[in-house]
Amino acid sequence: MKMPCYLVRDLLPLYHDGVCGKETAADVREHLDGCESCRAALNALDGDTGAEGQLRAEREQASADALRKVRSDLRRKRLLPALLVGLAAVALVIGLVLGFRNYARGVQLTIAPEDIASVTLTEDNALHVTMQDGKSWTAFNASYRTLRVDGQEKEIVLFTMYVDLWSSLFQDGWTDGEEAMLFNDLLDETEAVCYVRWDEWDQVSAATKTEGEGADARDVIDGDAVSGLLHTMWER
Numbered sequence: 001m002k003m004p005c006y007l008v009r010d011l012l013p014l015y016h017d018g019v020c021g022k023e024t025a026a027d028v029r030e031h032l033d034g035c036e037s038c039r040a041a042l043n044a045l046d047g048d049t050g051a052e053g054q055l056r057a058e059r060e061q062a063s064a065d066a067l068r069k070v071r072s073d074l075r076r077k078r079l080l081p082a083l084l085v086g087l088a089a090v091a092l093v094i095g096l097v098l099g100f101r102n103y104a105r106g107v108q109l110t111i112a113p114e115d116i117a118s119v120t121l122t123e124d125n126a127l128h129v130t131m132q133d134g135k136s137w138t139a140f141n142a143s144y145r146t147l148r149v150d151g152q153e154k155e156i157v158l159f160t161m162y163v164d165l166w167s168s169l170f171q172d173g174w175t176d177g178e179e180a181m182l183f184n185d186l187l188d189e190t191e192a193v194c195y196v197r198w199d200e201w202d203q204v205s206a207a208t209k210t211e212g213e214g215a216d217a218r219d220v221i222d223g224d225a226v227s228g229l230l231h232t233m234w235e236r
């Protein structure tokens with residue numbers, strides 16, 4: 001049976017969904033074989049379904065995204081206070097370190113021997129200096145060195161130094177005759193006591209060479225290479 005286009009168009013949704021009778025379907029198929037515009041109408045039905053499916057998928061994706069965003073917002077709100085506390089702690093540590101270092105750099109270290117209350121040279125070469133006013137310093141790597149400048153040599157005691165912020169704040173000074181004697185002995189053998197900032201100690205070490213052997217060995221510092229790095233605390 002030859003079907004007119006308007007009838008086929010009415011039947012197309014049923015045909016598309018596969019719910020029309022076998023014979024009707026055969027007639028529709030026959031018509032479609034010979035009619036381009038009805039074929040296009042059928043394709044349009046397919047396309048609509050495709051677009052609907054895509055729309056549904058997009059809607060599902062959108063709601064899943066929204067759910068995920070709500071979850072991550074909640075997580076962020078919970079994390080934020082912890083993050084702020086962490087940042088504050090880091091800032092505090094950095095502030096303390098910088099503050100400490102700046103304090104150490106800013107200290108006036110030109111001292112007179114009579115202002116020194118006591119000095120201890122420990123086994124691990126740390127030097128503790130306490131002043132009459134109670135302030136104290138700790139010096140590291142204290143050792144005898146020879147400083148050579150323009151061919152002239154000078155015996156010095158050299159150490160890295162930092163100001164004990166705790167001690168300088170609370171002035172827990174101590175005195176001991178024996179320790180003071182040690183410092184006096186130390187000064188008797190040397191012409192100067194110098195300190196090196198601990199962040200510049202490597203530069204001074206690099207400019208130091210060992211000369212001689214055995215008991216005669218001594219560490220000689222190239223004074224020209226370290227000019228400006230040695231800060232004189234005391235000089236004869």
Ligand SMILES: [Zn+2]
Pocket residue numbers: 004005008031035036037038
């Ligand atoms: Zn047709």
